[in-house]
Amino acid sequence: MGQPKYRQIASELRDQIVSGALREGDRLPTEPQLEERYDVSRNTVRDATALLINEGLVHRVPGRGGGMIVRRKAILTFHAHRAEMPAPPTAEADAWRTEVVAQGYEAAQEFSLMIRLLSSDIAERLHVEPDSVAVLRRCVRYVNGQPSSLQDTYYPMDLAEEIRELLSPKDIPQGTTRLLGERGHEQTAYYDEYLSRMPTPEETNLLGLPPGTTILLHIRTGYTEQRPVRVSFNVFAGDRNQIVTTHGDVRVIARFRPEEAPE
Amino acid sequence: MGQPKYRQIASELRDQIVSGALREGDRLPTEPQLEERYDVSRNTVRDATALLINEGLVHRVPGRGGGMIVRRKAILTFHAHRAEMPAPPTAEADAWRTEVVAQGYEAAQEFSLMIRLLSSDIAERLHVEPDSVAVLRRCVRYVNGQPSSLQDTYYPMDLAEEIRELLSPKDIPQGTTRLLGERGHEQTAYYDEYLSRMPTPEETNLLGLPPGTTILLHIRTGYTEQRPVRVSFNVFAGDRNQIVTTHGDVRVIARFRPEEAPE
DNA sequence: CAGTGGTCTAGACCACGCG
DNA sequence: GCGTGGTCTAGACCACTGG
Numbered sequence: 001m002g003q004p005k006y007r008q009i010a011s012e013l014r015d016q017i018v019s020g021a022l023r024e025g026d027r028l029p030t031e032p033q034l035e036e037r038y039d040v041s042r043n044t045v046r047d048a049t050a051l052l053i054n055e056g057l058v059h060r061v062p063g064r065g066g067g068m069i070v071r072r073k074a075i076l077t078f079h080a081h082r083a084e085m086p087a088p089p090t091a092e093a094d095a096w097r098t099e100v101v102a103q104g105y106e107a108a109q110e111f112s113l114m115i116r117l118l119s120s121d122i123a124e125r126l127h128v129e130p131d132s133v134a135v136l137r138r139c140v141r142y143v144n145g146q147p148s149s150l151q152d153t154y155y156p157m158d159l160a161e162e163i164r165e166l167l168s169p170k171d172i173p174q175g176t177t178r179l180l181g182e183r184g185h186e187q188t189a190y191y192d193e194y195l196s197r198m199p200t201p202e203e204t205n206l207l208g209l210p211p212g213t214t215i216l217l218h219i220r221t222g223y224t225e226q227r228p229v230r231v232s233f234n235v236f237a238g239d240r241n242q243i244v245t246t247h248g249d250v251r252v253i254a255r256f257r258p259e260e261a262p263e
Numbered sequence: 264m265g266q267p268k269y270r271q272i273a274s275e276l277r278d279q280i281v282s283g284a285l286r287e288g289d290r291l292p293t294e295p296q297l298e299e300r301y302d303v304s305r306n307t308v309r310d311a312t313a314l315l316i317n318e319g320l321v322h323r324v325p326g327r328g329g330g331m332i333v334r335r336k337a338i339l340t341f342h343a344h345r346a347e348m349p350a351p352p353t354a355e356a357d358a359w360r361t362e363v364v365a366q367g368y369e370a371a372q373e374f375s376l377m378i379r380l381l382s383s384d385i386a387e388r389l390h391v392e393p394d395s396v397a398v399l400r401r402c403v404r405y406v407n408g409q410p411s412s413l414q415d416t417y418y419p420m421d422l423a424e425e426i427r428e429l430l431s432p433k434d435i436p437q438g439t440t441r442l443l444g445e446r447g448h449e450q451t452a453y454y455d456e457y458l459s460r461m462p463t464p465e466e467t468n469l470l471g472l473p474p475g476t477t478i479l480l481h482i483r484t485g486y487t488e489q490r491p492v493r494v495s496f497n498v499f500a501g502d503r504n505q506i507v508t509t510h511g512d513v514r515v516i517a518r519f520r521p522e523e524a525p526e
Numbered sequence: 527c528a529g530t531g532g533t534c535t536a537g538a539c540c541a542c543g544c545g
Numbered sequence: 546g547c548g549t550g551g552t553c554t555a556g557a558c559c560a561c562t563g564g
Contacts, residue, residue: 004533014464030549041535043306046550054317054474055461062550063543081510127519189511191520196459196479196501198318201277211317214477214501216459223515238459238477245508247344248452252486256390257454267552293530304554309531325531326562533559541551 006047009038013048017057017070028058028068056212056239071210073239076103076143080192080218081245094175100143108142113169118154125191125221125231128156135160135167137176140206147207148240153232159185176230177222185229187222194218196238207237214238269310272301276311280320280333291321291331319475319502334473336502339366339406343455343481344508357438363406371405376432381417388454388484388494391419398423398430400439403469410470411503416495422448439493440485448492450485457481459501470500477501 003011016022029037034045049068052058058068082095100107114136123130135155141148153176160166163183172179177187195217199209218234236243246253246260254260266274279285292300297308312331315321321331345358363370377399386393397420403413416439423429426446435442440450458480462472481497499506509516509523517523 006533011464032548041537043536044534047533050313060550062541064546064548065544066542066549068550187511189513189515190509191516191523192508192510194457194479194481194506194508196477196499198475198477201274212461214459214461216457216479218457223511223519225512225515228519236459243457245455245457246453247455248450248486249488250452252452252488253454256486256491260454269552295529304556306555307553310552323531325560327527327529328563329530329561331531527564529563530561531559532561533557535557536555538554539552542549544548545546 005038005040006044007051009034009040009045009048010051013052014055014057017052022070024070024072026070028070030067054212056214059210059212071239076100076105076148076241078149078234078236078241078243079245080220080243096141105143106145108145109171110140110142111169111171112138112140113167114138116154122154122231125219126154126156126228133157137166143240146240147237149234149236150203150206151232151234153230155230159229180224180229185224187229188225189223191221191223192218193220194243203235207235209237216241216243218243268301268303269307270314272297272303272308272311273314276315277318277320280315285333287333287335289333291333293330316473317475319477322473322475334502339363339368339411339504341412341497341499341504341506342508343483343506359404368406369408371408372434373403373405374432374434375401375403376430377401379417385417385494388482389417389419389491396420400429406503409503410500412497412499413466413469414495414497416493418493422492443492448487450492451488452486454484454486455481456483457506466498470498472500479504479506481506 013022013028022028028034028049031042031045031049034048035042038045049058049060053060056071058070060066060068076099078096078099082099097107097109115133116136118126118128118130118132118134120130122134123132126134128134134157137153137155138150140150155166163180163185165172165179166176174182180187197215197217199207199213199215203209203215216236216238218236219231220234221228221231223229250260276285276291285291291297291312294305294308297311298305301308312321312323316323319334321333323329323331339362341359341362345362360370360372378396379399381389381391381393381395381397383393385397386395389397391397398418400416400418401413404411418429426443426448428435428442429439437445443450460478460480462470462476462478466472466478479499479501481499482494483497484491484494486492513523
């Protein structure tokens with residue numbers, strides 16, 4: 001009796017999924033069927049399937065015609081380098097839209113603006129006093145009508161007072177990075193952090209995440225030659241996104257990855 | 264009755280953790296205490312705490328003197344750009360060790376070597392036929408005696424036959440990237456992918472991951488001027504690692520982040 | 527030994543949504 | 546309507562480990 005029952009059941013079902021016997025969109029047996037097949041109580045069945053859910057392999061759909069369904073993984077590629085360095089070829093927001101469309105999906109974005117008291121970790125990145133206020137521009141990004149990622153960008157208050165457009169809750173057509181550049185705050189360096197963690201309840205709501213979905217967090221701090229001028233928190237639903245960057249001679253890569261061809 | 268009981272209980276406990284009322288290493292009330300306090304059955308208590316565990320906030324320790332404990336998050340920073348571009352200042356493996364030590368931890372690594380049939384996704388990255396074989400060099404990395412991340416690097420078989428050191432299950436002192444460079448296979452471009460997902464059972468074992476721990480996956484494909492010569496899967500335990508890169512003028516960044524000073 | 531969490535049972539009633 | 550999963554109860558026995 002090395003393994004408990006619920007782990008054995010989970011292993012069998014997992015094997016069927018990773019081996020391809022059960023494909024994306026397929027239904028697992030119903031809970032009563034699994035009780036019967038393995039001769040266990042319903043709670044044991046649920047302990048087993050809870051593992052698969054936390055692994056992000058399946059999700060449960062209540063109601064008649066529902067069931068436990070193998071999750072699809074349509075992964076969107078986001079090029080972190082394209083949007084901004086060295087001279088942004090297009091605005092940042094449009095760069096995202098362009099990528100989504102190029103990959104055959106439908107793109108939509110929702111902007112909102114807030115004034116926030118800064119937590120210490122954000123204040124440190126912006127090199128301002130903790131408990132000072134900053135402008136937060138939020139952009140929730142939808143792919144095929146489903147929320148896919150969001151971007152929270154913080155600007156120091158003094159910068160926003162100099163560049164009043166930052167205080168408007170509207171999309172900035174040319175992109176904020178380019179706008180800042182035009183007003184004498186060109187960003188010449190970026191500090192990028194990549195993290196993986198489970199979502200907060202707020203992120204679960206904003207992105208409509210099913211259980212077992214991770215967060216891929218990309219934090220970019222942008223510097224002019226003088227100081228940091230913004231920090232962006234890119235929050236990606238881990239089951240639907242990947243980030244790609246390249247270093248060195250892109251032409252070599254493009255020979256083997258045509259989609260990376262420089263435009 | 265908007266929220267089910269177990270979610271309300273989880274919310275109260277979560278608030279105590281994120282607000283700091285319960286700190287890292289603190290114990291939650293025991294299960295019988297929570298049954299009493301909220302007047303619910305034990306399974307409801309466990310449904311509530313299971314949420315916190317999946318969020319990576321707490322873990323359970325069985326046995327007398329155990330309990331449910333708020334997880335610590337000591338995050339190690341890994342600089343993806345330092346190790347390799349453009350001329351690696353130090354060997355890749357040593358770069359990792361240097362970073363760990365600089366951050367005040369103890370570092371250890373375990374190498375192993377395998378010959379593997381390539382799955383299609385790896386074969387594509389290496390631009391070889393699917394089902395061909397390749398050399399897999401695995402390095403499991405320990406911080407303070409605890410497994411923290413692992414790196415799986417695949418080399419095409421023909422390359423390994425030309426450079427026999429790749430077939431030895433030992434650490435290569437100068438680092439494989441430098442070794443390849445010395446033998447006329449200098450890598451001049453990298454294709455980097457960042458992903459977040461839940462661990463596979465194998466990763467859970469190799470890295471000793473508690474439930475609710477995510478994986479931060481960094482896939483680097485290295486190209487010479489002719490072709491891809493290796494692909495590395497860097498598998499990081501999400502609760503203990505972050506990846507950092509910089510772009511542009513590092514000196515500006517170093518003014519605000521002394522630890523980033525170029526050496 | 528005593529108290530922690532780990533596993534499991536056998537029920538119950540409810541909310542939801544397709545047919 | 547009726548079958549799906551969602552929530553909840555009230556028990557049981559076990560494995561582990563600190564005092």
